[in-house]
Amino acid sequence: MSLKHNLVIQTAFLGDLILSIPTLKRIREIYPEDKLIVVCKNGLGDFLLKQKIVDQVIEVEKSSSQSYSSAANQLNQLKIRNIYCLHRSVRSQLFSAKISAQKKIGFSSLLGFWVFDDVIDFVPENPEVIRQFKILESTDEKTYLEFKDADFHFLNTPDHNGHLPAVPEYFSFHHSVNKHISAHKRIAIFPGSVWATKRWTQVGFTQLAEMFLKQNYQVDLLGGPAEGDLCRDIASQAVGARVLAGTLSIAESIEKLSEYDLVISNDSASTHMAAYNNIPVVSIFGPTTVAMGFRPWSNNSYIVEEKDLECRPCGKHGHNICPLGHHNCMKQISSSQVYQTAAKILG
Numbered sequence: 001m002s003l004k005h006n007l008v009i010q011t012a013f014l015g016d017l018i019l020s021i022p023t024l025k026r027i028r029e030i031y032p033e034d035k036l037i038v039v040c041k042n043g044l045g046d047f048l049l050k051q052k053i054v055d056q057v058i059e060v061e062k063s064s065s066q067s068y069s070s071a072a073n074q075l076n077q078l079k080i081r082n083i084y085c086l087h088r089s090v091r092s093q094l095f096s097a098k099i100s101a102q103k104k105i106g107f108s109s110l111l112g113f114w115v116f117d118d119v120i121d122f123v124p125e126n127p128e129v130i131r132q133f134k135i136l137e138s139t140d141e142k143t144y145l146e147f148k149d150a151d152f153h154f155l156n157t158p159d160h161n162g163h164l165p166a167v168p169e170y171f172s173f174h175h176s177v178n179k180h181i182s183a184h185k186r187i188a189i190f191p192g193s194v195w196a197t198k199r200w201t202q203v204g205f206t207q208l209a210e211m212f213l214k215q216n217y218q219v220d221l222l223g224g225p226a227e228g229d230l231c232r233d234i235a236s237q238a239v240g241a242r243v244l245a246g247t248l249s250i251a252e253s254i255e256k257l258s259e260y261d262l263v264i265s266n267d268s269a270s271t272h273m274a275a276y277n278n279i280p281v282v283s284i285f286g287p288t289t290v291a292m293g294f295r296p297w298s299n300n301s302y303i304v305e306e307k308d309l310e311c312r313p314c315g316k317h318g319h320n321i322c323p324l325g326h327h328n329c330m331k332q333i334s335s336s337q338v339y340q341t342a343a344k345i346l347g
């Protein structure tokens with residue numbers, strides 16, 4: 001029991017987990033001798049092990065209290081230095097309460113004041129990476145100084161070309177990939193999203209794929225198994241596009257992205273995978289806005305959005321059906337608008 005562990009609880013979606021990587025990497029730097037464990041949602045943790053970002057992953061089934069109890073039992077066999085509870089749900093906070101640790105740190109809430117030894121202010125105006133990273137300020141003086149008097153709100157505002165401001169080096173992914181060189185430029189398109197209203201139109205993605213194919217680009221359509229039909233429908237119109245959706249694990253998809261010159265996606269996990277690999281990314285935002293904090297976290301990130309629609313944003317995640325019935329936040333974005341932004345990046 002002499003070896004110490006640090007535990008991070010992050011049971012949100014894949015995109016949020018990717019945005020936790022700078023925080024995880026900093027914990028490793030602060031405590032190089034300790035083991036780092038992440039508790040995450042079922043099926044999401046493998047890439048963190050493959051990328052050697054953490055030492056151990058414990059996955060929980062979010063609808064199962066038994067799954068949480070068994071994770072807590074497992075963790076209570078270990079000597080835990082710090083628990084960092086990045087996820088702000090009541091369930092994650094109660095889960096933190098069940099685990100023994102020298103110190104527990106989480107974000108401020110009524111329950112948080114009861115569960116945690118250190119309670120950190122959650123700053124909604126900051127980008128998500130910075131919001132999460134702030135949890136380290138009470139255990140890491142260097143991080144505390146980075147935050148002192150700093151204002152990060154500007155990072156959520158794209159310029160007139162949709163280009164987002166550069167990411168501060170201290171909070172970056174600190175990750176580089178060996179770029180594959182190929183004769184043809186390669187475009188990866190992820191047309192899917194868990195939330196239906198966050199998907200740009202199928203017609204838009206099809207026309208975009210056709211535009212790239214005409215210019216002799218290789219176009220691959222990627223995503224999870226649930227997005228296979230959508231990708232096959234697009235490929236049936238955009239003849240020459242390859243369908244890779246459903247053929248790769250999360251870890252394999254992240255690795256695969258190093259082969260591309262550009263990624264085009266909705267505001268979804270794929271946009272964060274591209275940014276993690278530092279592959280230029282065009283992210284199409286509909287019912288959500290960049291101001292909500294979930295921007296792609298790289299210096300080569302571009303946003304396409306319908307800025308003048310008053311109903312945006314209409315929800316934290318988007319919905320499965322547009323509350324107003326028209327879905328204009330996506331329908332009003334044309335394929336030539338997305339193509340022009342992509343063309344600027346590809347030169």
Ligand code: SF4
Nearest residue numbers: 287311314322328329
């Ligand atoms: S209400 Fe507006 S922002 Fe929300 S899905 Fe409909 S069109 Fe998009």
